[in-house]
Amino acid sequence: MKNIPVKRVDLIFEKIVCKEIFKKIISMDPERIIQSVIDSGLKGRGGAGFPTGLKWQFAANEKGDEKYIVCNADEGEPGTFKDRQILDEVPEKVFCGMAIASKAIGAKYGFIYLRGEYYFLVSKLEKKMDEFHLLMKEMGHDFRILLRLGSGAYICGEESALFESIEGKRGEPRNKPPYPTASGLFNKPTCINNVETLVYTVMILKYGASHFMHLGTKDSRGSKVFSVSGDTPKAGIYELELGMSVDEFVEEFGDGDTKAVQVGGAAGFCVPRKRFADTVIGFEGVPTGGSMKLFNSSRSMYNVMHNYLDFFAEESCGQCTPCRVGCQQLLKGIEAVKKGERSSKYLDELVKLATTMKLASKCGLGQSVGNAFSSIVENFKEEIIY
Amino acid sequence: MIKLSINGLLVEVPEETTILEAAKKLNFRIPTLCNHDDLCVAGNCRVCVVEQLGGKALFAACGTPVAEGMQILTNSLKVRTARKHVIELLLSEHNADCTKCYKNGQCELQNLANEFSVGDHIFLDLLAHKEYTIDRFSPSIQKDDSKCIRCQRCVRTCQELQGVNALSVAYKGMHQKISTFFDHSMAEVICTNCGQCINRCPTGALVERTYLDEVWDAILDPDKHVIVQTAPAVRVGLGEDLGLSPGERVTGKMVAALKRLGFNSVLDTDFTADLTIVEEGNELLSRLKKAIVDKDENTALPMTTSCSPGWVKFIEHTFPEFLPNVSTCKSPQQMFGALAKTYYARAKDIDPKKIVTVSIMPCTAKKYEADRPEMRSSGYKDVDYVLTTRELARMVRQAGIDFSQMKEDHFDRLMGASSGAGVIFGATGGVMEAALRTAYEIVTGREVPFTDLNIMPVRGFDGIKQASVKIENCLDEWKFLEGVELKCAVAHGLSNARELMRAVKNGDLNVHFIEIMACPGGCLGGGGQPIPTNQKIREERAAAIYEEDMSMPIRKSHENPEILQLYEEFLGEPLGHKSHELLHTHYKERERY
Ligand SMILES: Cc1cc2nc3c(=O)[nH]c(=O)nc-3n(C[C@H](O)[C@H](O)[C@H](O)COP(=O)(O)O)c2cc1C
Numbered sequence: 001m002k003n004i005p006v007k008r009v010d011l012i013f014e015k016i017v018c019k020e021i022f023k024k025i026i027s028m029d030p031e032r033i034i035q036s037v038i039d040s041g042l043k044g045r046g047g048a049g050f051p052t053g054l055k056w057q058f059a060a061n062e063k064g065d066e067k068y069i070v071c072n073a074d075e076g077e078p079g080t081f082k083d084r085q086i087l088d089e090v091p092e093k094v095f096c097g098m099a100i101a102s103k104a105i106g107a108k109y110g111f112i113y114l115r116g117e118y119y120f121l122v123s124k125l126e127k128k129m130d131e132f133h134l135l136m137k138e139m140g141h142d143f144r145i146l147l148r149l150g151s152g153a154y155i156c157g158e159e160s161a162l163f164e165s166i167e168g169k170r171g172e173p174r175n176k177p178p179y180p181t182a183s184g185l186f187n188k189p190t191c192i193n194n195v196e197t198l199v200y201t202v203m204i205l206k207y208g209a210s211h212f213m214h215l216g217t218k219d220s221r222g223s224k225v226f227s228v229s230g231d232t233p234k235a236g237i238y239e240l241e242l243g244m245s246v247d248e249f250v251e252e253f254g255d256g257d258t259k260a261v262q263v264g265g266a267a268g269f270c271v272p273r274k275r276f277a278d279t280v281i282g283f284e285g286v287p288t289g290g291s292m293k294l295f296n297s298s299r300s301m302y303n304v305m306h307n308y309l310d311f312f313a314e315e316s317c318g319q320c321t322p323c324r325v326g327c328q329q330l331l332k333g334i335e336a337v338k339k340g341e342r343s344s345k346y347l348d349e350l351v352k353l354a355t356t357m358k359l360a361s362k363c364g365l366g367q368s369v370g371n372a373f374s375s376i377v378e379n380f381k382e383e384i385i386y
Numbered sequence: 387m388i389k390l391s392i393n394g395l396l397v398e399v400p401e402e403t404t405i406l407e408a409a410k411k412l413n414f415r416i417p418t419l420c421n422h423d424d425l426c427v428a429g430n431c432r433v434c435v436v437e438q439l440g441g442k443a444l445f446a447a448c449g450t451p452v453a454e455g456m457q458i459l460t461n462s463l464k465v466r467t468a469r470k471h472v473i474e475l476l477l478s479e480h481n482a483d484c485t486k487c488y489k490n491g492q493c494e495l496q497n498l499a500n501e502f503s504v505g506d507h508i509f510l511d512l513l514a515h516k517e518y519t520i521d522r523f524s525p526s527i528q529k530d531d532s533k534c535i536r537c538q539r540c541v542r543t544c545q546e547l548q549g550v551n552a553l554s555v556a557y558k559g560m561h562q563k564i565s566t567f568f569d570h571s572m573a574e575v576i577c578t579n580c581g582q583c584i585n586r587c588p589t590g591a592l593v594e595r596t597y598l599d600e601v602w603d604a605i606l607d608p609d610k611h612v613i614v615q616t617a618p619a620v621r622v623g624l625g626e627d628l629g630l631s632p633g634e635r636v637t638g639k640m641v642a643a644l645k646r647l648g649f650n651s652v653l654d655t656d657f658t659a660d661l662t663i664v665e666e667g668n669e670l671l672s673r674l675k676k677a678i679v680d681k682d683e684n685t686a687l688p689m690t691t692s693c694s695p696g697w698v699k700f701i702e703h704t705f706p707e708f709l710p711n712v713s714t715c716k717s718p719q720q721m722f723g724a725l726a727k728t729y730y731a732r733a734k735d736i737d738p739k740k741i742v743t744v745s746i747m748p749c750t751a752k753k754y755e756a757d758r759p760e761m762r763s764s765g766y767k768d769v770d771y772v773l774t775t776r777e778l779a780r781m782v783r784q785a786g787i788d789f790s791q792m793k794e795d796h797f798d799r800l801m802g803a804s805s806g807a808g809v810i811f812g813a814t815g816g817v818m819e820a821a822l823r824t825a826y827e828i829v830t831g832r833e834v835p836f837t838d839l840n841i842m843p844v845r846g847f848d849g850i851k852q853a854s855v856k857i858e859n860c861l862d863e864w865k866f867l868e869g870v871e872l873k874c875a876v877a878h879g880l881s882n883a884r885e886l887m888r889a890v891k892n893g894d895l896n897v898h899f900i901e902i903m904a905c906p907g908g909c910l911g912g913g914g915q916p917i918p919t920n921q922k923i924r925e926e927r928a929a930a931i932y933e934e935d936m937s938m939p940i941r942k943s944h945e946n947p948e949i950l951q952l953y954e955e956f957l958g959e960p961l962g963h964k965s966h967e968l969l970h971t972h973y974k975e976r977e978r979y
Pocket residue numbers: 043044045046047048049050052072073074075076077154155156157158159160192193194195197198363364365
């Protein structure tokens with residue numbers, strides 16, 4: 001298989017005049033807007049990778065005129081810091097994406113749910129929002145954006161927990177179905193998208209669906225903003241075409257001694273060196289919301305995993321059994337194995353438990369703890385035990 | 387209709403049915419913990435997971451609606467492994483000292499552990515890393531977080547059914563717990579002690595404070611004269627905890643069992659329920675007179691009932707501006723206690739110091755009520771110990787009494803006679819109905835104009851009920867009420883109470899008299915009643931209450947001969963001096979958290 005080499009793209013941060021694009025869109029049928037997004041093959045950039053056009057279509061098909069657009073700017077995934085940059089550099093493009101979505105599904109209000117730690121962005125965003133609201137008025141499009149801040153819980157990035165949080169309740173994920181497009185914020189049809197996803201929709205409508213579709217691979221169209229961190233001389237934010245292998249990525253960003261890459265943050269997968277060449281970064285291989293963390297041989301994978309499990313044991317909302325107790329058991333379990341209080345066989349029990357967590361947890365958090373756990377245990381068993 | 391298969395068997399169910407309900411139709415029981423018929427779906431315990439053939443993740447059967455063509459497996463390898471893991475995980479975080487636990491033998495977690503024979507524990511004991519203290523500050527409720535499985539039934543109960551919000555989920559992840567305002571003890575917060583949360587807690591994390599040992603000690607102390615009173619709703623619930631089916635009236639058996647337990651005198655709270663009606667009916671009429679004849683603008687109307695201590699504490703916290711509206715009548719339990727150590731003591735020539743009064747209540751808030759400092763009008767603690775219906779059942783079992791074989795017996799005299807009106811105190815709308823039966827007759831000299839005295843509009847389980855009676859052809863003394871439409875409203879469950887009081891506050895509801903019971907269904911659905919309690923069981927208990935009413939020779943409180951005797955020999959007249967001293971009380975504003 002021929003992979004796409006590491007190739008920079010400049011769509012997200014490209015400076016554009018939103019007014020011009022919006023002018024074009026305001027006269028378009030919602031169906032055509034949605035069709036363009038569907039044609040582009042864009043999938044959500046927040047982690048779950050749901051086809052964006054389809055999501056918009058579901059929301060558009062719902063009856064009723066009270067619908068919401070929510071921009072997920074909670075950016076809580078460890079090692080992800082790209083939404084912050086997007087909101088800082090091109091906030092008007094984010095608003096524009098929300099306005100396009102509002103036109104597509106028929107919403108009058110949008111919410112931006114901003115990570116609490118990004119408080120420093122608030123005054124800037126508010127100023128830009130005022131300008132944006134004037135633009136909306138000028139265009140005769142009835143759409144307002146409201147800003148809401150998170151309070152530091154990772155789980156509030158999960159869409160239904162995020163809705164609860166905006167509604168003033170404790171951020172606990174809801175049962176699904178119903179899905180947000182049917183019953184989301186305030187139990188109304190809601191379209192929730194990641195910051196980056198929204199900006200891509202603007203660029204898709206600017207340059208056309210085929211421009212985007214011709215980037216990337218069959219399963220992973222277009223490009224993506226990566227947050228690169230860890231043992232790398234080039235930590236930072238990069239917009240790259242999708243479809244490269246981990247190998248190519250490491251060649252570009254590694255320090256020459258990379259032994260593993262954690263793709264997708266704590267909720268993602270750990271790719272060991274022996275799998276670099278045959279692992280594609282994208283929905284056909286390892287999906288990522290943007291977090292790429294490189295580890296070199298000085299790192300103990302036991303510590304890496306301990307760190308992740310510590311994070312999950314704290315950041316699980318705690319409502320469902322597999323996740324709340326499972327995270328603690330995995331954490332205490334590897335400690336016990338390390339200390340020799342349990343035999344290395346116990347790791348097999350823990351891998352089974354991780355599978356149960358994946359199958360039986362209520363939301364994506366608990367369902368994804370097993371990703372990092374199983375991939376690290378499988379590939380770095382010795383480091384865990386000894 | 388939706389067609390699906392469960393374990394290979396086809397079933398057809400209406401849309402919106404959950405997998406759990408569909409499975410029940412085919413007689414497949416899927417284990418549950420966080421699910422409760424009275425509450426919204428939580429889907430958090432995950433013991434009810436099932437597999438959809440070909441599906442990736444498992445579904446929570448309690449929260450997943452059926453879909454056309456689903457092929458569900460409730461016992462596949464995947465399901466069994468996950469279920470066993472979930473139960474093991476719960477146990478690994480649980481202080482499972484069953485033999486020392488109040489819920490031993492009646493615990494849903496223990497049952498599941500038993501069913502899935504979780505012998506050797508796979509996982510590490512997490513409890514070693516955590517510190518727990520048991521909250522025993524409340525006179526009604528004991529909260530032991532080390533036994534909590536975080537199913538949130540209590541939270542949903544307190545928020546949805548009761549609208550009190552004393553309990554909520556606090557912290558996250560491994561620290562998540564069920565907590566109160568700033569982790570204060572249950573005694574210090576807005577909790578009304580209604581016990582609805584206790585009734586729904588599947589484990590020993592929330593239980594009543596028990597006074598069984600104290601009661602046994604008193605019974606076995608030859609120097610003490612131990613009187614027991616039994617609330618109206620106990621006689622239609624007790625059987626459930628002693629092997630009989632819901633809705634069986636066990637009044638006579640209960641009396642017989644109480645006598646066998648060794649109580650010196652077995653008397654009836656229904657007697658003081660009748661007394662409450664006479665006092666409260668007169669209080670209502672005197673308030674109406676003050677308002678209408680004396681044009682006294684300070685007369686607080688509508689008047690609300692005061693017999694539900696959960697409601698009283700709720701209004702003290704939540705609507706303190708309406709405290710003057712609450713009837714000053716004590717609850718039947720407390721009237722009984724005050725009379726037991728005065729009237730009864732005098733009549734039987736017993737030193738009140740030696741009298742111990744025990745009450746059997748469907749209610750946990752009664753424990754708190756008995757502890758209120760105002761409740762010492764006899765010069766002693768008027769009611770010494772309050773036991774729930776469940777505690778009485780335990781006592782009966784402890785004494786080795788074969789309850790179902792008991793021969794029916796009668797209450798002792800002096801404070802043991804009652805009317806059907808006293809009995810229906812146990813159901814929502816009952817106090818209103820009893821009060822109307824008496825008040826209407828006082829004013830007009832005629833019976834209330836309803837077939838068989840059954841005032842149907844105030845019966846049933848609608849959250850808020852309204853009724854009115856037109857007063858015509860009054861007796862001379864009450865001429866000022868001629869033509870007045872006496873309007874009443876009834877609410878049960880504190881969420882409904884809040885809604886009703888809001889309507890009163892906003893001026894949307896204009897009535898003269900309001901009955902409120904803290905518990906859904908009234909006392910028959912009280913927090914101290916047998917577990918489980920759900921809508922079907924409440925309906926069965928209610929049917930039994932109204933049967934009991936119909937079976938009584940006397941149906942109106944003011945015709946109870948022992949009440950007449952009480953006024954003649956002791957109290958004088960309703961709202962008289964002695965009544966005020968012994969039977970009436972006052973309230974106080976409380977903090978809002
Ligand atoms: C625990 C958890 C945390 C999440 N945090 C974020 C987040 O910070 N930002 C985000 O965009 N999506 C996050 N998501 C994904 C959202 O639930 C949702 O899928 C996403 O916002 C949808 O937008 P998209 O389709 O544009 O990706 C999280 C999901 C889970 C389970």
